[in-house]
Amino acid sequence: MSLKIVYSPIHKTHYPEREFFKGEFVKHVEVPERAQNIVKIFKGSSFEIVEPKLISLSDLYITHDKSYVEFIRKASFSTTREFLSNKYSFDTYTPITRGCFTASLVSASVAKHGSDLVISGEKLVYSLCRPPGHHASRNKMGGYCYFNNAAIAANNFSNHGKVAILDIDFHHGNGTQEIFYERNDVLYVSIHADPTHYFPYSSGFRTERGIGKGLGYNLNFPLAKGTNASTYILELKKGLMEIKKYKPEFLVVSAGFDTYLKDPIGGFDLSINCFQEIGMQISMLNLPTLVVQEGGYCVQDLGIVCQNILRGLNTLRG
Ligand code: Q9C
Numbered sequence: 001m002s003l004k005i006v007y008s009p010i011h012k013t014h015y016p017e018r019e020f021f022k023g024e025f026v027k028h029v030e031v032p033e034r035a036q037n038i039v040k041i042f043k044g045s046s047f048e049i050v051e052p053k054l055i056s057l058s059d060l061y062i063t064h065d066k067s068y069v070e071f072i073r074k075a076s077f078s079t080t081r082e083f084l085s086n087k088y089s090f091d092t093y094t095p096i097t098r099g100c101f102t103a104s105l106v107s108a109s110v111a112k113h114g115s116d117l118v119i120s121g122e123k124l125v126y127s128l129c130r131p132p133g134h135h136a137s138r139n140k141m142g143g144y145c146y147f148n149n150a151a152i153a154a155n156n157f158s159n160h161g162k163v164a165i166l167d168i169d170f171h172h173g174n175g176t177q178e179i180f181y182e183r184n185d186v187l188y189v190s191i192h193a194d195p196t197h198y199f200p201y202s203s204g205f206r207t208e209r210g211i212g213k214g215l216g217y218n219l220n221f222p223l224a225k226g227t228n229a230s231t232y233i234l235e236l237k238k239g240l241m242e243i244k245k246y247k248p249e250f251l252v253v254s255a256g257f258d259t260y261l262k263d264p265i266g267g268f269d270l271s272i273n274c275f276q277e278i279g280m281q282i283s284m285l286n287l288p289t290l291v292v293q294e295g296g297y298c299v300q301d302l303g304i305v306c307q308n309i310l311r312g313l314n315t316l317r318g
């Protein structure tokens with residue numbers, strides 16, 4: 001099978017050490033080893049690893065406010081020690097580090113470049129983004145996210161036709177939801193842990209369905225702690241049905257692997273094998289697809305989980 005993976009090692013410049021959680025400092029889980037363990041699996045395989053072209057600032061400003069981008073740039077380049085909270089952050093888990101602007105800009109570039117490849121005719125591309133993006137809104141960072149990579153890709157696709165975003169990260173993609181909440185040219189479908197008990201707590205409920213002309217184009221499927229493969233696949237099929245009805249021309253998959261049973265901060269019960277099934281179900285939409293890496297923190301198994309979902313996604317295309 002032929003599949004392009006967009007990746008740059010520059011993400012390593014962002015190495016957060018700690019986050020502030022429930023009143024204490026804990027070791028940060030969003031570490032460079034995540035992406036390194038994934039890319040390792042693909043070295044020497046038939047998959048082709050390509051380096052991204054750097055995104056232009058004007059492309060970045062389509063999705064994010066200029067003042068927000070400028071703040072991150074200045075703050076990261078001027079800090080010597082990471083700091084956990086600022087006027088543009090909505091939690092204490094997303095530090096400004098010296099490398100966070102560089103890494104985030106490259107991560108956004110990885111997503112944008114992947115979408116350009118799909119626009120020029122590739123059927124399936126994997127953008128190995130790090131840091132992740134789906135919690136970032138136009139002007140707020142949080143949940144380990146700075147720039148919303150999936151939204152940047154979706155905005156690029158939307159110049160060429162209707163887009164659906166399927167978000168299968170364990171956490172609700174509050175940033176992506178917010179960015180497209182009033183739009184009907186980008187459908188957002190998210191399957192995630194019930195926000196009553198899990199991050200981001202304040203969004204991801206079924207009642208959030210969009211506003212204005214965006215009403216009906218935002219669909220949340222919150223699932224209980226401990227959700228197993230059969231329940232998960234059932235709910236996934238419901239989400240896929242909605243995407244099919246929408247008849248998009250492009251699909252962005254916000255792919256988090258924190259739904260995996262061994263994930264240290266997740267809470268679902270999905271085995272390694274389940275990811276091939278998830279990929280296969282999504283592949284049945286038969287749409288030009290960009291997979292954007294989001295969360296997933298079981299560092300040692302991320303490569304194999306990723307390989308399985310991509311295998312599943314490649315089913316129809318061989
Ligand atoms: N110490 C993504 O998966 N929760 N973000 C912190 C753990 C924040 C997850 C509690 C989870 C953010 C992209």
Ligand code: ZN
Nearest residue numbers: 169170171295
């Ligand atoms: Zn997540």
